[in-house]
Amino acid sequence: MGKINDRFIYIHPTFWFVVVLSILTGMFYHILIIFIIVTWHELGHFFMAKSFNWEIRRITLWIFGGVMETEEHLNKPLNEQFLVTIAGPIQHLLIFLIILLLKQTTLLLPEHLAFAYQYNLLILIFNLLPIWPLDGGKLLSFIFHIVLPFKRAHQYILIFSFMSIFIFLVCMIKWSQALVNVAVLITFLFWENKLEWKRRLYVYQRFLLARMNQHIKEKKMQPLLFISHVKLKSVFEHFYLNKFHPILIRDKQIITSELDCLNYYFKQGQYHATLSDLTQQTKK
Numbered sequence: 001m002g003k004i005n006d007r008f009i010y011i012h013p014t015f016w017f018v019v020v021l022s023i024l025t026g027m028f029y030h031i032l033i034i035f036i037i038v039t040w041h042e043l044g045h046f047f048m049a050k051s052f053n054w055e056i057r058r059i060t061l062w063i064f065g066g067v068m069e070t071e072e073h074l075n076k077p078l079n080e081q082f083l084v085t086i087a088g089p090i091q092h093l094l095i096f097l098i099i100l101l102l103k104q105t106t107l108l109l110p111e112h113l114a115f116a117y118q119y120n121l122l123i124l125i126f127n128l129l130p131i132w133p134l135d136g137g138k139l140l141s142f143i144f145h146i147v148l149p150f151k152r153a154h155q156y157i158l159i160f161s162f163m164s165i166f167i168f169l170v171c172m173i174k175w176s177q178a179l180v181n182v183a184v185l186i187t188f189l190f191w192e193n194k195l196e197w198k199r200r201l202y203v204y205q206r207f208l209l210a211r212m213n214q215h216i217k218e219k220k221m222q223p224l225l226f227i228s229h230v231k232l233k234s235v236f237e238h239f240y241l242n243k244f245h246p247i248l249i250r251d252k253q254i255i256t257s258e259l260d261c262l263n264y265y266f267k268q269g270q271y272h273a274t275l276s277d278l279t280q281q282t283k284k
C-alpha cells in the first residue's frame with residue numbers, strides 16, 4: 001500500500017485490465033483517447049486547486065474517470081471548492097472544441113474522432129450524475145452544506161447518493177445498456193459510498209480538527225445560541241462548513257468562540273464537557 005501512496009499519479013488496476021483487453025482486441029487508440037480525456041479532466045481540477053494553493057495528495061485514474069485526492073474540502077471556502085469541482089467537467093467542452101478543430105484536419109482518423117466525441121460526451125454526462133464522489137455528487141453536496149450543518153449534510157449526501165445509485169441501476173437495467181460496464185461502475189460507486197459512510201464519523205472529526213487552524217476571515221459569521229448545560233459535542237453538530245460561529249450562552253449571558261470550544265474539547269481532552277464547564281474553566 002505504501003508504495004502506491006508514493007506515486008502522485010496512480011493508475012487504478014482496472015485501468016490496466018482494460019489496457020490489456022484493448023491491446024488484445026486491437027483497440028489501442030481507443031484506450032489512448034480515453035486515457036487522454038480522463039487525465040485532461042483531472043488536470044482541470046488539479047490546476048484550479050493549485051491556483052488556490054491546495055495540497056493535493058495524489059490523482060487516481062480509472063477507466064470511467066479519475067479522483068483528485070485532497071483533504072482540503074474539509075476547510076476550504078465553498079466558492080473555491082465549487083470552482084475546483086467545476087473545473088473538471090468544463091474541460092470536456094474544451095475537448096469538444098478541439099475535436100471539432102481536429103475534424104478540419106487529417107491528423108486523426110474520422111473513426112477515432114467519432115469515438116473521442118462519444119466518449120467525451122459519455123464521461124461528461126456520467127460525471128454529472130448526483131452520486132458521490134462524482135463531480136455531480138460534489139456539486140450537489142455544496143447545496144447540502146449551504147443549508148445544513150456539516151455532520152448532517154455529509155450524512156444526507158451519502159443517503160441521497162445511495163438512492164441515486166439505485167435509480168441509476170434501475171434505469172440501466174430498463175434500457176439494458178452495456179450491462180457489464182454498468183455492473184462494474186455501480187459496484188465501484190456503491191463501494192465508494194459504503195466506505196465513505198463507514199468513515200463518516202472520522203470525516204466529521206477531521207472537519208472539526210481542520211476548523212482549529214483555518215482562516216476565520218474567509219467565512220461568514222453565524223452566531224449559535226445555546227443554554228449552558230449543552231454538551232460541546234452537541235454544539236459541534238450545529239457547525240456549518242462555510243461559516244464561523246460565535247457561541248452565545250443564553251442563561252449565562254456569555255459569548256464564547258467555536259475555537260475556545262474546540263480547544264477545550266480536543267486539546268484538553270474534555271470529551272464530555274458542557275458549555276458551563278468551559279465557561280467555569282476560563283473564569284479560573
Ligand SMILES: [Zn+2]
Pocket residue numbers: 041042045066088089127135
Ligand atoms: Zn472530476
